[in-house]
């Protein structure tokens with residue numbers, strides 16, 4: 140929004156010919172954005188509408204009929220809540236996600252601080268290796284991990300899920316934060332050192348407070364990833380009493396217990412939390428990602 | 436408060452040596468300015484005193500201790516950075532109190548110390564502001580306040596005024612000097628501006644390419660520069676240099692003889708020398724003077740600067756009296772023979 144505003148503000152004092160050109164560009168831009176939104180949102184809208192239609196309505200007419208004869212029912216949601224055991228699985232999702240997010244941010248920040256602000260042997264090699272290994276597909280590590288945690292007797296607990304979710308994002312997190320930390324003027328760190336701050340103090344009292352936006356964007360990113368992951372919790376937690384919302388929705392699809400409309404309702408329940416989160420925090424998200432990119 | 440002594444201090448980055456065995460003694464309570472052109476190693480030297488840069492060789496003493504292996508916080512120093520390095524997420528008061536907080540002082544104690552320092556620097560109304568809400572000069576004062584609060588043995592400044600405009604720089608120059616008089620602490624101040632050095636220092640250390648060229652009081656450096664580099668670096672407009680030959684008590688440029696009263700060692704007879712004379716040591720005289728061919732005249736009111744040449748060599752004169760000569764004309768001048776600086780052309784060292 141503000142980018143577009145500042146663009147118009149910039150073009151205002153220009154000559155009339157180029158103003159016409161800009162005008163055309165604007166129209167083209169808006170058209171493109173509008174079309175994208177249309178393509179993107181139509182299926183989502185259809186699903187959303189479907190969650191409020193009864194099974195019999197859906198079997199007779201297409202979803203757009205809902206706009207012609209609006210007869211909303213809540214039964215899909217009621218059934219979805221009942222079948223997925225929403226209460227418990229939302230709690231599971233939260234228990235799975237929140238520690239993962241906190242851990243990811245903390246460990247990424249510590250790693251990035253060490254790489255950006257401390258001098259030790261093999262620093263560059265470590266950094267390159269970390270960036271490089273991200274091209275490996277995560278599925279590659281799942282079997283060894285499963286064996287490992289089976290041997291430790293930790294499957295069926297949240298611990299392996301936390302660790303693996305963190306492990307998959309931390310390298311990216313370090314990469315994201317590294318650029319930002321490296322851009323913090325070294326004078327600040329040196330001033331703190333002279334003021335008597337130890338390295339952990341510098342980290343917690345100088346570096347972290349200055350990195351709020353980037354840390355927030357990493358946290359939001361990891362929240363979305365962990366909240367939406369299916370495979371890892373499925374493997375390590377099964378579909379029993381510890382399973383998160385995603386697993387419950389998936390098993391609903393498999394057993395076909397409630398019908399299609401119930402399934403879509405369940406899906407919508409599972410995206411509400413990340414949706415609310417990203418809409419309320421999108422300012423930080425965008426600022427953090429852009430800030431890191433520009434400065435790093 | 437303490438003395439600082441540098442003993443044969445060297446700094447080597449990878450293969451390149453940037454500080455070549457520096458010896459400087461800074462007395463307790465002295466205001467010492469390290470001055471020199473860009474890249475000569477002033478900041479590096481200061482940072483070695485601070486403990487931010489490892490000392491490759493030699494010793495740094497603060498008080499009676501060798502601090503080579505001490506961390507910055509244990510050296511009891513405070514540093515003011517060119518960028519000020521204020522913590523952006525802390526208020527002025529928090530910035531100033533940070534070091535005391537790190538020492539574990541009580542909140543009330545920190546508050547009193549901060550207020551005391553704020554009073555000295557007229558920062559009281561700004562204590563609850565953030566650095567981004569301050570002007571450049573105010574930030575500069577906060578940076579000094581942060582140093583004062585620590586009550587350190589030694590203050591270190593690295594070009595603290597170079598981000599300010601010319602007028603404010605003069606004001607802050609005075610404030611730092613007043614602060615020194617008030618606190619009586621040892622201060623080491625880095626600048627590349629020789630006017631700052633002259634006006635502020637008790638003692639100036641002139642550096643070039645990692646070597647100390649000369650150490651002395653501002654006027655000692657001005658009146659008796661030890662070599663060509665110092666002679667050219669100190670003073671504005673700079674000293675005039677005329678190259679010639681020394682023979683029988685005078686310097687000869689072609690067939691013009693320039694007077695010298697403070698004679699060099701006799702071994703200099705017949706040597707190629709550089710004859711140095713400061714612009715204000717030229718005087719307008721009558722017809723028997725040296726002919727200064729005038730190119731540019733710059734009246735400043737109190738005095739007039741004249742750029743011209745004598746026997747093809749460029750000379751600048753600064754005169755208090757008014758005259759009527761126009762550019763292109765000839766002004767007859769004479770040099771004060773007691774104010775002549777003679778340098779050996781080869782070694783560039785002073786020889787009188």
Ligand SMILES: Nc1ncnc2c1ncn2[C@@H]1O[C@H](COP(=O)(O)OP(=O)(O)OP(=O)(O)O)[C@@H](O)[C@H]1O
Nearest residue numbers: 448453471472473474475476477478479480626627
């Ligand atoms: N980390 C480093 N690695 C290698 N050489 C360095 C490093 N830091 C400084 N130098 C070199 O050391 C020399 C002295 O640098 P220093 O910053 O002390 O100069 P300075 O006198 O403070 O100059 P300025 O007035 O521009 O600040 C320079 O030639 C510089 O290139």
Ligand SMILES: [Mg+2]
Nearest residue numbers: 477478479593
């Ligand atoms: Mg410097």
